[in-house]
Amino acid sequence: MKRPNRIRTNDPVAEESSVIEEEPVIELKKQEPAVSPIDSLFSSEFFSKENVSKGLPFIFFLAMLGMLYIANHHYAEKSVRNSEKIKKELKELYWEHLNTSSDLMTQSKQTEVAKLTEVFGLKESVVPPTKIEVNE
Helix, strand or coil, X not given: XXXXXXXXXXXXXXHHHCCCCCCCCCCCCCCCCCCCHHHHHHCCCCCXXXXXXXXXXXXXXXXXXXXXXXXXXXXXXXXXXXXHHHHHHHHHHHHXXXXXXXXXXXXXXXXXXXXXXXXXXXXXXXXXXXXXXXXX
């Protein structure tokens, strides 16, 4: 608290009456040294039997999730490999189909059939076919 400005007097009674009130002194509490997270991790309190036994179900849960994740990844990779193998086989079969149908189209032409039948002594007819009608 500030004291008001006054003119000084040599009156001892006035000096005694204007006693300055002092502000209360706030005592600071001693703070404990800060414990770093690494120190608390390696302290014996963190790895006590109670804390470890409380955390085991969560650790098992995380382990199971990890195993499921790995198994799912392997299954997905296997499916992708199988799919790629089937696509490759399908492409080969498609090209084989095109090749076979092309060969069949070539072999079924009239001139090609005539060439193949000459081996057996058959010749192409030069007379056009005639329609035979039967009266009943």
